[in-house]
Amino acid sequence: xxxxxxxxxxxxxxxxxxxxxxxxxxxxxxxxxxxxxxxxxxxxxxxxxxxxxxxxxxxxxxxxxxxxxxxxxxxxxxxxxxxxxxxxxxxxxxxxxxxxxxxxxxxxxxxxxxxxxxxxxxxxxxxxxxxxxxxxxxxxxxxxxxxxxxxxxxxxxxxxxxxxxxxxxxxxxxxxxxxxxxxxxxxxxxxxxxxxxxxxxxxxxxxxxxxxxxxxxxxxxxxxxxxxxxxxxxxxxxxxxxxxxxxxxxxxxxxxxxxxxxxxxxxxxxxxxxxxxxxxxxxxxxxxxxxxxxxxxxxxxxxxxxxxxxxxxxxxxxxxxxxxxxxxxxxxxxxxxxxxxxxxxxxxxxxxxxxxxxxxxxxxxxxxxxxxxxxxxxxxxxxxxxxxxxxxxxxxx
Amino acid sequence: xxxxxxxxxxxxxxxxxxxxxxxxxxxxxxxxxxxxxxxxxxxxxxxxxxxxxxxxxxxxxxxxxxxxxxxxxxxxxxxxxxxxxxxxxxxxxxxxxxxxxxxxxxxxxxxxxxxxxxxxxxxxxxxxxxxxxxxxxxxxxxxxxxxxxxxxxxxxxxxxxxxxxxxxxxxxxxxxxxxxxxxxxxxxxxxxxxxxxxxxxxxxxxxxxxxxxxxxxxxxxxxxxxxxxxxxxxxxxxxxxxxxxxxxxxxxxxxxxxxxxxxxxxxxxxxxxxxxxxxxxxxxxxxxxxxxxxxxxxxxxxxxxxxxxxxxxxxxxxxxxxxxxxxxxxxxxxxxxxxxxxxxxxxxxxxxxxxxxxxxxxxxxxxxxxxxxxxxxxxxxxxxxxxxxxxxxxxxxxxxxxxxxxxxxxxxxxxxxxxxxxxxxxxxxxxxxxxxxxxxxxxxxxxxxxxxxxxxxxxxxxxxxxxxxxxxxxxxxxxxxxxxxxxxxxxxxxxxxxxxxxxxxxxxxxxxxxxxxxxxxxxxxxxx
Numbered sequence: 010x011x012x013x014x015x016x017x018x019x020x021x022x023x024x025x026x027x028x029x030x031x032x033x034x035x036x037x038x039x040x041x042x043x044x045x046x047x048x049x050x051x052x053x054x055x056x057x058x059x060x061x062x063x064x065x066x067x068x069x070x071x072x073x074x075x076x077x078x079x080x081x082x083x084x085x086x087x088x089x090x091x092x093x094x095x096x097x098x099x100x101x102x103x104x105x106x107x108x109x110x111x112x113x114x115x116x117x118x119x120x121x122x123x124x125x126x127x128x129x130x131x132x133x134x135x136x137x138x139x140x141x142x143x144x145x146x147x148x149x150x151x152x153x154x155x156x157x158x159x160x161x162x163x164x165x166x167x168x169x170x171x172x173x174x175x176x177x178x179x180x181x182x183x184x185x186x187x188x189x190x191x192x193x194x195x196x197x198x199x200x201x202x203x204x205x206x207x208x209x210x211x212x213x214x215x216x217x218x219x220x221x222x223x224x225x226x227x228x229x230x231x232x233x234x235x236x237x238x239x240x241x242x243x244x245x246x247x248x249x250x251x252x253x254x255x256x257x258x259x260x261x262x263x264x265x266x267x268x269x270x271x272x273x274x275x276x277x278x279x280x281x282x283x284x285x286x287x288x289x290x291x292x293x294x295x296x297x298x299x300x301x302x303x304x305x306x307x308x309x310x311x312x313x314x315x316x317x318x319x320x321x322x323x324x325x326x327x328x329x330x331x332x333x334x335x336x337x338x339x340x341x342x343x344x345x346x347x348x349x350x351x352x353x354x355x356x357x358x359x360x361x362x363x364x365x366x367x368x369x370x371x372x373x374x375x376x377x378x379x380x381x382x383x384x385x386x387x388x389x390x391x392x393x394x395x396x397x398x399x400x401x402x403x404x405x406x
Numbered sequence: 407x408x409x410x411x412x413x414x415x416x417x418x419x420x421x422x423x424x425x426x427x428x429x430x431x432x433x434x435x436x437x438x439x440x441x442x443x444x445x446x447x448x449x450x451x452x453x454x455x456x457x458x459x460x461x462x463x464x465x466x467x468x469x470x471x472x473x474x475x476x477x478x479x480x481x482x483x484x485x486x487x488x489x490x491x492x493x494x495x496x497x498x499x500x501x502x503x504x505x506x507x508x509x510x511x512x513x514x515x516x517x518x519x520x521x522x523x524x525x526x527x528x529x530x531x532x533x534x535x536x537x538x539x540x541x542x543x544x545x546x547x548x549x550x551x552x553x554x555x556x557x558x559x560x561x562x563x564x565x566x567x568x569x570x571x572x573x574x575x576x577x578x579x580x581x582x583x584x585x586x587x588x589x590x591x592x593x594x595x596x597x598x599x600x601x602x603x604x605x606x607x608x609x610x611x612x613x614x615x616x617x618x619x620x621x622x623x624x625x626x627x628x629x630x631x632x633x634x635x636x637x638x639x640x641x642x643x644x645x646x647x648x649x650x651x652x653x654x655x656x657x658x659x660x661x662x663x664x665x666x667x668x669x670x671x672x673x674x675x676x677x678x679x680x681x682x683x684x685x686x687x688x689x690x691x692x693x694x695x696x697x698x699x700x701x702x703x704x705x706x707x708x709x710x711x712x713x714x715x716x717x718x719x720x721x722x723x724x725x726x727x728x729x730x731x732x733x734x735x736x737x738x739x740x741x742x743x744x745x746x747x748x749x750x751x752x753x754x755x756x757x758x759x760x761x762x763x764x765x766x767x768x769x770x771x772x773x774x775x776x777x778x779x780x781x782x783x784x785x786x787x788x789x790x791x792x793x794x795x796x797x798x799x800x801x802x803x804x805x806x807x808x809x810x811x812x813x814x815x816x817x818x819x820x821x822x823x824x825x826x827x828x829x830x831x832x833x834x835x836x837x838x839x840x841x842x843x844x845x846x847x848x849x850x851x852x853x854x855x856x857x858x859x860x861x862x863x864x865x866x867x868x869x870x871x872x873x874x875x876x877x878x879x880x881x882x883x884x885x886x887x888x889x890x891x892x893x894x895x896x897x898x899x900x901x902x903x904x905x906x907x908x909x910x911x912x913x914x915x916x917x918x919x920x921x922x923x924x925x926x927x928x929x930x931x932x933x934x
Contacts, residue, residue: 013752013755014504014506014511014512014514014515014518015504015506015511015515015752015754015755015756015757016754018506018508018510018511019510020514039510041510042509042510042511042513042514110576133528134513134524134525134528135525136521136522136524136525136526137522137525137526137529137596140522152521152525262528262529262532264528264529264532264533265532266532266535266536266539267536267539268569268572268573268574269572
């Protein structure tokens with residue numbers, strides 16, 4: 010449906026007839042120009058669907074670019090910090106790309122459908138950057154956000170739901186595998202990927218099939234506890250999975266309008282493993298190599314276990330001498346880990362294990378404010394990392 | 407008049423009143439003299455047709471510094487600024503391009519013309535915002551003199567340099583390029599669509615005798631972006647009751663502090679005795695004495711029309727003569743019997759509440775500039791038209807409307823000779839016919855038109871050549887070069903004579919910053 014911009018400030022996703030029917034709270038939010046459900050019925054129930062059965066999440070507003078042509082691989086290898094030559098057909102990779110200063114522009118996922126056919130999915134919009142970077146490469150770049158509908162099906166029974174929906178052999182998909190299926194005449198790409206850090210899949214297909222696919226999954230999932238999940242529950246699973254989020258944990262776009270070094274390099278965000286210095290030149294390589302060799306990273310990303318039960322959202326962090334050393338970028342009470350967890354950016358030189366880190370948390374109880382100095386311990390991310398996430402063939406629950 | 411004042415401000419424009427209000431609040435006994443029977447200068451609202459309020463000159467508000475609104479308590483004195491939604495350019499082929507406040511709506515609108523431009527807008531906005539943040543901090547600052555070794559100037563330069571350097575190396579290069587490049591070159595770095603560039607480029611030519619492809623015009627674009635409404639940088643709004651509401655609230659703040667305003671008091675001469683300014687002689691022969699004289703008039707009018715050259719250094723006079731203050735704008739204020747239809751713009755499109763344009767490419771603007779260069783008004787002019795009465799109920803009776811039409815380019819002389827009434831009428835018809843091409847019922851609705859060419863702007867408002875900024879906003883006339891090098895700190899070569907108009911830093915627009923900065927320097931000299 011083509012709607013002139015003035016007619017509606019927000020667009021609806023292809024699933025809107027279904028999501029609006031399930032949304033009992035009428036709690037919506039604008040996600041990149043689309044109206045999307047924050048909470049369908051209850052954030053806890055939706056969260057536990059993702060951790061206990063299967064949660065269905067509409068991720069259609071995700072920005073998507075199709076990248077095709079004889080030089081597609083070479084182009085992506087030049088753009089991204091990972092070695093894309095090692096990404097096989099029908100595989101997906103988590104990727105990042107940087108500006109000339111080695112500062113992260115965005116992170117996302119790359120899908121390789123064929124030798125010369127890729128799709129890049131990310132949070133922000135980057136068409137000019139991609140087109141400019143493609144100079145000299147024989148490659149076509151098309152923005153396909155609007156026409157590709159996407160659903161995430163996440164949780165322990167997600168594989169069982171898909172099997173029951175008729176996707177034969179889905180259990181054999183390894184993490185980051187991609188396969189093409191047909192359902193009632195519709196071509197559907199399914200990847201074993203997700204933002205929850207659990208067993209889960211993402212389904213990608215033309216928007217005209219949206220309602221059929223939704224209905225088929227809901228029907229197939231009836232006996233497996235399938236539940237539509239809103240953005241708030243997804244955000245909880247995202248933090249437990251230890252994933253970083255654009256414009257939450259880092260400033261996306263590679264541009265800052267204020268001085269003060271507000272951008273972050275991938276090395277400063279714990280994404281060292283995404284940076285391959287041996288693959289040849291890529292954008293930002295020189296700066297990142299210098300940062301790596303000279304140990305000039307300014308920050309590091311850490312996972313924190315925060316004392317008490319109050320989420321440390323936006324808390325400033327101090328060391329035992331009360332010197333400010335960083336800030337919490339994401340935080341929550343984790344119902345699965347039964348502790349208060351946080352993702353934080355701290356100064357690189359801080360000896361995190363011995364610094365005596367504490368978070369400055371402000372809490373309100375019956376309109377009375379209190380300040381809590383909560384002791385923090387640095388812990389491994391992901392905070393929640395169940396074996397079922399990796400096991401192939403995937404289990405039934 | 408027996409009264410003797412500590413300070414006398416010439417001109418009750420917004421900057422004169424701002425300076426006067428700050429002075430009066432500091433306990434300086436201050437009088438403002440105004441040639442017209444009404445106050446406001448170029449920030450004025452007048453009822454020239456029964457029931458209609460015209461914003462006769464300036465017509466939208468964004469640049470007025472929030473610090474001044476707050477210091478002088480202008481809201482309590484009646485100032486209210488109402489933001490409006492977006493803007494729209496109508497195309498030759500009956501289409502339109504709108505801009506919206508909402509980010510994604512804006513992106514989708516741009517995507518109708520170019521997928522790339524739609525996503526380039528974020529980069530463009532970020533760069534403009536970075537430039538705005540830098541310049542914004544300099545607005546209420548006295549420009550440090552780079553040739554002086556006074557501690558205060560050195561501190562100012564170091565501070566400026568530090569903030570410049572803090573933005574990083576790339577930005578420093580970008581900024582130096584930005585300040586000197588053309589708007590066209592700047593937009594070409596981001597956009598490919600003619601209509602999008604034409605739409606955005608309008609801000610680079612308003613009030614300026616430059617085309618969008620002339621070097622230096624990129625800065626003018628920034629000058630129109632660096633304002634804000636309630637912290638939303640780049641946003642524009644309507645002053646409720648027209649732009650005269652700004653001046654009225656300033657006058658009220660001034661009078662509350664004990665200030666005196668004398669209207670119908672045109673100044674013939676600034677009196678200088680023993681090398682010191684000590685008052686003014688009015689054209690009726692009256693003299694008003696004051697220890698300090700502050701001129702809100704432009705720099706040419708102040709020093710070339712109202713002073714004896716013998717009281718001034720020759721070099722200074724020469725530089726004032728060379729100051730570029732070329733008239734390039736005109737204005738039509740129109741009372742309408744109803745709302746004009748613009749069939750190109752969809753009925754529900756909220757952008758029609760903002761500024762409307764008919765210039766759908768940068769070439770259109772550049773060709774309009776060519777007419778100015780050859781000594782006539784643009785035959786296909788840039789119009790910045792808006793209907794504030796759609797938003798502000800005080801501007802026109804219910805169902806009727808006031809339309810403000812700013813026009814670029816309009817030369818100060820026609821082929822080297824003075825404007826005649828017939829020229830003015832022909833100019834009016836050019837503009838009205840051009841608008842009528844986009845609005846079939848427009849002409850039938852017209853009840854009254856006030857036409858202001860540079861001739862009227864000079865004769866009625868007192869702006870030399872009708873230049874709305876009291877001097878071009880080009881790098882050679884900005885910061886420590888405005889109005890002339892060595893005299894950018896609001897003082898003149900004559901002791902006790904100050905400048906507070908838009909000829910001084912940071913320049914034109916209803917900003918109040920020159921007035922506030924001048925008052926600060928005067929109070930410094932008075933040790934208050």
